Amino acid sequence: MLCGESPGKENATMTEETKKATDFGADVFGEEAIQTYLSKDTAKKLQATIREGKPLDPSIAGEVAHGIRHWAMDRGATHYTHWFLPMTGSTAEKHDSFLELKDGEPIMQFSGKNLIVGEPDASSFPSGGIRSTFEARGYTAWDPTSPAFIKRHSNGATLCIPTAFCAYTGESLDKKTPLLRSMQALDKSLKRLMKLFGRPEAHSACTLGAEQEYFLVDKEYWKKRPDLVLTGRTLFGAPSAKGQQLEDHYFGTIPDRVLSFMNDVEKDLWKLGIPAKTRHNEVAPAQFELAPQFEELNLASDHNMLVMDTLRGVAEKHGLKCLLHEKPYAGVNGSGKHNNWSVAYGGKNLLDPGTNPHENAVFLTVLCAVIEAVDKHADLLRASVAGAGNDHRLGANEAPPAVISIYLGDQLAEVVDRIESGVAGEAKKADTLKIGVDTLPPLPKDATDRNRTSPFAFTGNKFEFRAPGSSVCCSGPMTVLNTIVAESVDRIACELEKELGGESFVASIKPGEHTARFHDTLQKVLQSSLKAHKRVVFNGNGYEAEWPKEAEKRGLPNAPDTPSALAALAKPENAALFEKFGVMTKRELESRHEIFLEEYAKKVRIEGACARDIASEMIFPAVKAEYLESLEAFSKAGKAGIASGTLALRENVVELGAGLDALRNEIGKLEDALGRAACAEAAEGEILSSMKALRTTVDAMEKRVSDARWPLPKYRDMLFLY
Ligand code: ADP
């Protein structure tokens, strides 16, 4: 693990002080539980399995299952579940009790087989055609690299076993399997590359720190907003007079109500072995962030799913609702999930620039591989963050734009320029940098140098992928990132091998040896990679209107919405890439394309239907009542021969009447679009544009109808929790 920074593994040596303060990992079958509940021999075998990411040795499964059950029952669990990540994007669990009748006698039982595989059937999960309901069942298989944990509810607990979910053919039906495969692919490529650098063979470890943004809203308001209840975002709502203009919420004092919520969240997360670290107010009112310390990628990805679950669950106990939608409110910032990613080899972070020319050379090679990967496959990265919710965020003026580019910071960008212009083997020019000879200047690591407008930024010793939406499962974007970097690392290694003399050269490499010829060749290889791919580097302001135009000139793709972004999954060359690296078969990729498109279409249609219902059942009647009241007052004034006020009343009646007419028209248009979309005659774009027109009218009416009569809680109520 990374330089002693292994939060998930600290259990065994945790001090009493830490234990008392955090109860860290108390609900995880980790080191301490393994030592306590398993024999020494079995514990050792299980730990090796976990370390090496291998399948569990069936000969110890029985004892491990027995130990886990006792541990779980000591913590109040009566049930167990294989916990998995189906293609719905959330987590799935089907509980079974430990209880069994044996010869008529009730006993508690949990076998090795129950631990290793499950057959949850689960035929209703989306499979994109991979399995039809009449076909064989889906299977779950234990992933020992993510430890079992206890999930508590108010009067009991369940043992959760993280698993992969696949069809009987072995094809994956979940979000975990491709992630694990992509980590293997990257590991293989890195082993090939590191061998050329004379590094002893080691394991690679991808790391992820997922910063999670979210909103909180009072549950009483939430209940009164069918749009929030059904779609997770407000489909209507005029701006509050005060929104985020003053930016006084960002890093402001956390209100007590929220702080006590956060405390409860963190207590639960710590028990689950999740190293929740940072909490703060975000830019929008009622928006917050939680950041854990980074962990090994697969574990961090599972942990992020638990973070989202915990945020939602604890909010309920505080009379709040946690909104994880990317854009719950129009006009204020949306929420993202910044995926901080890096990869270590033999315990050393490869994206750490290092302190000497050799370490610098490794760093620059991996950096160039990432640049090459992102440029070649920007379309796939974009597709990995596509979704109905994130469409409201990407490209809007607060989130990274839909164009995928890389921010390196001025100093590193200059280094890259100097490699590109350097000439290997020749006398050094003033503005060139010779790999293996020159030492990199110290690169800034502090946050002040950050460019927050970039979707993919180098931040000192890791990349921060900022485009993923707040509700996304990290494994999708991380699977793509691992795969495309596996490809470019492999390509660079392959070219180096070829240039240097093929297998005989590889066989002659001595550990720790790096010749001038190697560094010269490396320089040439990186130089030509940078010449081809440097266009993806952009250090300017991504929010500027000029950038998309400039990006177009550079030939960078810009997919503005989900359907156009997902088209990348249908390209034969992308299917070939995933197949080549053993991450997904063509059929698995096709199934994902189908699932994501369908999910998008369903979400937009639900939103459309919800907007129609709210407008016709809640807004129209409120506007009508207001209209009637004004009309009545106006005619009464007329009858009484009173002139004062009639001008205002008349104007109000006319405006409200025009609003009623507009509502009628726009509800009709939305209804039409929904009807035609149901017969596949209209695209989701039409529903969205009809919703937009309807929203303009509804929001204008919100300003005309009396506050007491308006049927929906307003932005000014919901956004200020204190
Ligand atoms: P911010 O981006 O908000 O300024 P930080 O620099 O503290 O915050 O880092 C954000 C996240 O990056 C944290 O979750 C942190 O643990 C994670 N991180 C730090 N180093 C690495 C690494 N080598 N690999 C992956 N994530 C990392």
Ligand code: MG
């Ligand atoms: Mg950050």
